[in-house]
Amino acid sequence: xxxxxxxxxxxxxxxxxxxxxxxxxxxxxxxxxxxxxxxxxxxxxxxxxxxxxxxxxxxxxxxxxxxxxxxxxxxxxxxxxxxxxxxxxxxxxxxxxxxxxxxxxxxxxxxxxxxxxxxxxxxxxxxxxxxxxxxxxxxxxxxxxxxxxxxxxxxxxxxxx
Amino acid sequence: xxxxxxxxxxxxxxxxxxxxxxxxxxxxxxxxxxxxxxxxxxxxxxxxxxxxxxxxxxxxxxxxxxxxxxxxxxxxxxxxxxxxxxxxxxxxxxxxxxxxxxxxxxxxxxxxxxxxxxxxxxx
Numbered sequence: 001x002x003x004x005x006x007x008x009x010x011x012x013x014x015x016x017x018x019x020x021x022x023x024x025x026x027x028x029x030x031x032x033x034x035x036x037x038x039x040x041x042x043x044x045x046x047x048x049x050x051x052x053x054x055x056x057x058x059x060x061x062x063x064x065x066x067x068x069x070x071x072x073x074x075x076x077x078x079x080x081x082x083x084x085x086x087x088x089x090x091x092x093x094x095x096x097x098x099x100x101x102x103x104x105x106x107x108x109x110x111x112x113x114x115x116x117x118x119x120x121x122x123x124x125x126x127x128x129x130x131x132x133x134x135x136x137x138x139x140x141x142x143x144x145x146x147x148x149x150x151x152x153x154x155x156x157x158x159x160x161x
Numbered sequence: 162x163x164x165x166x167x168x169x170x171x172x173x174x175x176x177x178x179x180x181x182x183x184x185x186x187x188x189x190x191x192x193x194x195x196x197x198x199x200x201x202x203x204x205x206x207x208x209x210x211x212x213x214x215x216x217x218x219x220x221x222x223x224x225x226x227x228x229x230x231x232x233x234x235x236x237x238x239x240x241x242x243x244x245x246x247x248x249x250x251x252x253x254x255x256x257x258x259x260x261x262x263x264x265x266x267x268x269x270x271x272x273x274x275x276x277x278x279x280x281x282x283x284x
Contacts, residue, residue, distance in 0.1 A: 002275075029278050032271060032272075032274055032275035032278060033271075034268055034271045034272065034275075035268070035271075052184075115272070115275035115278075115279070117278075117279055117282050153177055153180060153264060153267040153268065153271065154177040154180070154181065154267075
């Protein structure tokens with residue numbers, strides 16, 4: 001089953017560990033990760049996408065787009081999701097529905113598109129790292145409302161500018 | 162079956178590597194970027210060619226994902242044809258277009274791998 005998952009962690013380092021753990025599950029064939037990225041919401045409520053240290057120039061631009069694509073920002077009231085509709089609508093209910101989780105100031109999250117036959121591998125690995133897993137079937141997300149371009153299609157060393 | 166799986170996994174890794182290279186190329190200067198685009202296009206074409214050999218024997222959904230990847234890689238490779246007379250700005254646009262196509266190909270191959278893994282797990 002294809003799912004969009006968001007795993008909320010208390011800090012960046014745990015989210016980085018979560019990202020690597022997710023890709024390790026891909027490596028063992030327990031799940032297939034189609035793309036993943038780490039997001040962080042700072043104490044001012046701004047959300048950033050962690051870039052690769054080697055190409056900050058590229059991801060700065062993509063990161064800005066991701067802010068909209070992820071349904072983040074003050075206008076959305078702190079909801080972090082996967083779709084642009086959350087921001088377009090400006091409605092908290094829509095944002096919560098589309099995203100399924102809330103990222104508090106100071107928290108980080110791994111956002112990913114995965115194929116998984118069962119949820120146990122991801123839940124077990126992420127819970128062990130202190131993460132809280134939120135999941136939505138891809139089929140329930142409107143095709144035109146998800147922009148996955150900011151998800152890296154491979155593991156990377158996340159870095160916040 | 163395992164040979165097909167291995168070939169798919171290998172192709173996915175190769176496409177992921179192509180994506181990394183194209184992203185890294187963005188910061189390069191005009192001449193280096195031109196050479197990099199030509200090299201990437203050749204690799205994309207080669208990968209598309211090798212994928213044609215693994216289509217047979219796949220389940221229909223995986224087969225479709227692989228065919229999509231082949232088309233996307235072929236599209237990416239076509240961009241190299243415009244490189245010779247391109248300005249610096251045009252080269253950056255070509256690089257971005259290649260990045261988008263290769264990203265699509267990685268996604269297609271990733272879904273093909275998922276389909277293959279799911280079939281294997283169900284047996």
